Structures are given as C-alpha cells and as structure tokens.
Amino acid sequence: MGEAAKKLPRIVINEKFCKGCSICVDFCPTNVLEMKGSTVAVKDLGACTRCQLCDLRCPDFAIQVFD
Amino acid sequence: MSGTAVVEKKERVSVPFDYNKYLRPNKLPHIWCPGCGHGIVLKAMLRAIDKTGFSKDEICMISGIGCSSRTPGYVDFNTMHTLHGRALSFATGVKFANPRLKVIVVTGDGDALAIGGNHFIHTCRRNIDMTVVVMTNATYGMTGGQYSPTSPLETVATTSRYGNIEPPFDTCEMAKAAGASFVARGTAYHTLELEKTLHDAIMHKGTSVVDVIDACPTYFGRANKFKSTTHLMDVVEKDGTVNVKQADKLPPEKLEGKFLRGLLHKVDRPEYCEQYENLVMEKAKAK
Ligand SMILES: Cc1ncc(C[n+]2csc(CCOP(=O)(O)OP(=O)(O)O)c2C)c(N)n1
Ligand code: SF4
Ligand code: SF4
Ligand code: SF4
Ligand SMILES: [Mg+2]
Numbered sequence: 001m002g003e004a005a006k007k008l009p010r011i012v013i014n015e016k017f018c019k020g021c022s023i024c025v026d027f028c029p030t031n032v033l034e035m036k037g038s039t040v041a042v043k044d045l046g047a048c049t050r051c052q053l054c055d056l057r058c059p060d061f062a063i064q065v066f067d
Numbered sequence: 068m069s070g071t072a073v074v075e076k077k078e079r080v081s082v083p084f085d086y087n088k089y090l091r092p093n094k095l096p097h098i099w100c101p102g103c104g105h106g107i108v109l110k111a112m113l114r115a116i117d118k119t120g121f122s123k124d125e126i127c128m129i130s131g132i133g134c135s136s137r138t139p140g141y142v143d144f145n146t147m148h149t150l151h152g153r154a155l156s157f158a159t160g161v162k163f164a165n166p167r168l169k170v171i172v173v174t175g176d177g178d179a180l181a182i183g184g185n186h187f188i189h190t191c192r193r194n195i196d197m198t199v200v201v202m203t204n205a206t207y208g209m210t211g212g213q214y215s216p217t218s219p220l221e222t223v224a225t226t227s228r229y230g231n232i233e234p235p236f237d238t239c240e241m242a243k244a245a246g247a248s249f250v251a252r253g254t255a256y257h258t259l260e261l262e263k264t265l266h267d268a269i270m271h272k273g274t275s276v277v278d279v280i281d282a283c284p285t286y287f288g289r290a291n292k293f294k295s296t297t298h299l300m301d302v303v304e305k306d307g308t309v310n311v312k313q314a315d316k317l318p319p320e321k322l323e324g325k326f327l328r329g330l331l332h333k334v335d336r337p338e339y340c341e342q343y344e345n346l347v348m349e350k351a352k353a354k
Contacts, residue, residue: 022297026297059110061086061095061096066083067082
C-alpha cells in the first residue's frame with residue numbers, strides 16, 4: 001500500500017500563540033487545516049503538500065510544518 | 068478555502084525557518100490583533116536579515132510609535148523604540164555615530180508619512196545608508212483607526228465615517244522624488260517576494276525605502292466591510308497590486324488603480340556618512 005507507506009509531515013501548532021485568525025486555514029491549498037474554536041487544528045494531514053504557506057502567512061509564529 | 072492559494076516558490080519545501088534565533092521569547096506572543104499583517108512582515112524581515120548574513124549585533128532596528136513600531140520589542144538585535152514620527156531622526160544619529168551598523172527602521176504609514184513626513188523626505192534627500200520599512204495598513208491602527216495619508220479615497224475610518232476625501236500619497240513616488248536611491252514595494256501576502264525585496268534593500272548602500280502593504284483587519288478591515296482578514300489580503304494586497312515585471316505586458320486598463328510591487332527605482336548616489344567621512348579626511352590632510 002503505497003498510500004499508507006507515505007511519510008507524513010509533522011505540523012506543529014503553538015496553541016499559546018495561535019490567535020485564531022484563520023489565515024492558514026484559508027490559504028492552505030489542500031484543505032489540511034480547520035478552525036476548532038479559537039485555534040487551528042489539523043483535519044487531514046495526509047493532504048499536506050509541505051508547501052509552507054500556512055507558516056509563511058501566519059502572523060503569530062504559531063504553525064510550522066516539518067518533513 | 069476562501070483565500071487564493073499561490074505557492075510562490077517550490078524550493079522552500081519542508082524546511083521551516085527558525086525564527087526563534089532572532090526573537091525575544093519572553094516578549095511573545097506579540098500584542099498584535101488576530102490576522103494583523105505586521106506579524107507577517109516581521110517574519111519576512113527576519114528571513115531577509117538571515118539571508119544577508121549580518122550578525123545580530125550588526126543590526127540596529129529602530130521604530131517610532133504605532134502598532135507597527137512595536138516590532139523592535141520582539142527581536143534580539145540592537146533596538147530602539149523612540150518617538151512618534153521621529154524614528155528616522157534617531158536612526159540618523161545612530162548611523163552617523165556608528166556607520167558600521169546596519170540600520171533598519173520599522174515604521175507605520177502614519178508614523179512615517181504624517182507626523183514623520185518631514186523626516187522621511189529629508190532622510191531620502193540625504194541618502195543616508197539605512198532601510199526604511201513602511202508598514203502601510205492605510206490607517207492609524209494603534210489609536211483606533213483614524214484615516215492615514217495612505218488611506219484610499221472613499222474608504223471609511225473612524226475620522227471619515229462618510230468616506231475619505233483626501234487623496235493618498237504614493238509612498239514610493241514620494242521617496243523617489245525626495246532622493247532615496249532604492250525604492251521598492253511589497254505586500255504581506257506576497258511574503259517570499261517581500262523577503263527578497265527586503266534583503267536587497269538591506270544590502271543596498273544608501274536610503275532604501277520599502278513600502279509594505281499589509282492589513283489592519285481590526286480597523287481598516289471592519290470599517291470597510293471586509294468579511295475576513297483573508298478577504299482583505301486578497302482584495303488589497305493580491306488583487307490591488309501588480310509586480311512591476313508583469314506590468315509592461317498588461318494593458319493600461321488592467322493597471323488602473325493598482326500599486327506596482329518589486330524594485331521600482333535604484334540609482335547609485337553618494338551616501339551621506341561616506342561623504343561626510345571623505346570631507347573630514349580631506350580637511351584633516353589639508354591642515
Ligand atoms: C507626538 C504624538 N502624537 C500622537 C501620538 C498618538 N499616536 C500613537 S500611534 C499613532 C498612529 C500610528 O499609526 P501608524 O504609524 O500607521 O501605525 P499602525 O498602528 O497603523 O501600525 C498616533 C497618532 C503619539 N503617540 N505621539
Ligand atoms: S504546508 Fe501547505 S499543504 Fe501543508 S498545511 Fe501548510 S499550507 Fe496546507
Ligand atoms: S495563521 Fe497562525 S494565528 Fe492564524 S489561525 Fe493559523 S496558526 Fe493560528
Ligand atoms: S489595531 Fe490594526 S494595526 Fe494594530 S495590531 Fe490590531 S490589526 Fe494590527
Ligand atoms: Mg498604519
């Protein structure tokens with residue numbers, strides 16, 4: 001199963017820093033993230049392309065994506 | 068996905084930047100509102116500085132007063148948080164006293180162009196070596212959303228409830244006319260392009276002005292009925308600007324009302340500190 005063997009990225013969210021602006025959710029090209037109350041949460045890790053857009057546009061140093 | 072996803076460069080995969088290297092951890096999280104563009108600009112600035120290779124001790128970051136001017140408080144360089152509109156005067160003093168420092172001024176559109184407008188044009192005129200990053204959110208964020216010298220016509224602010232009737236400044240045109248030898252524009256939205264622009268601005272010798280269009284969702288966004296920060300960024304930063312390299316290929320109607328991004332002006336012109344030093348040496352030799 002090639003799909004299952006695919007190495008998943010690691011999305012690190014700093015919940016203390018996240019202000020829930022939803023910029024990362026809105027700009028993620030593959031709908032990986034969602035808002036859960038006032039912080040962001042990972043909804044579909046498998047869809048993450050590691051493009052880094054969420055990190056690049058997060059104003060709050062609150063999200064990073066590691067390979 | 069309500070925003071428009073644009074991956075600017077493919078090579079930046081899977082290597083997150085270590086911002087902590089340049090931050091003061093005990094000062095974070097920062098005070099900016101959810102979605103405030105100033106945080107995105109700060110991150111681009113840190114990546115740009117990292118690329119220049121200057122050590123933290125070689126950088127001096129100076130600001131005036133405003134939300135944007137809170138920036139130096141969060142970073143581990145030599146920093147000064149000064150008076151409203153006067154960041155450039157302090158910066159001139161610092162640079163003149165120690166020309167080896169790389170001076171970066173972080174200022175707001177109100178700070179730089181309203182109360183500090185005179186300092187702005189005379190800094191450009193002297194062409195003293197420093198980088199001036201103007202965070203243009205078209206409002207006075209810190210004091211509650213009054214209109215600023217860059218607020219577009221007809222926009223609503225706490226001081227223009229029926230729409231602004233004052234024509235805005237074009238910061239870049241003004242900087243160029245006043246004599247700045249490097250003038251560029253970026254947006255928080257085009258964050259990788261901004262990183263490169265800021266890098267080039269810092270490396271340039273002379274006064275570099277970078278006008279950075281960013282969002283104040285709390286005041287400008289709400290007063291002008293933007294649905295979200297993303298909506299504001301899409302309309303003002305993405306759709307409201309065109310990269311100067313693409314501008315030639317576009318018909319004039321596609322450029323109407325849009326701001327050009329990228330490097331807009333660059334000339335070689337004598338730098339102030341260097342000229343002063345030359346003059347002193349010349350006079351000393353003549354004695
Ligand atoms: C001499 C003086 N006048 C007025 C003020 C009030 N004041 C503080 S910040 C500010 C405007 C800030 O706007 P801007 O520079 O655009 O920064 P922003 O908050 O939008 O990032 C004003 C008028 C002040 N602090 N000092
Ligand atoms: S790295 Fe790209 S694909 Fe993955 S969550 Fe962030 S924005 Fe979405
Ligand atoms: S962009 Fe940053 S602050 Fe905004 S919701 Fe995402 S992680 Fe939180
Ligand atoms: S008031 Fe506007 S400029 Fe100030 S922190 Fe909030 S969003 Fe940013
Ligand atoms: Mg402002």
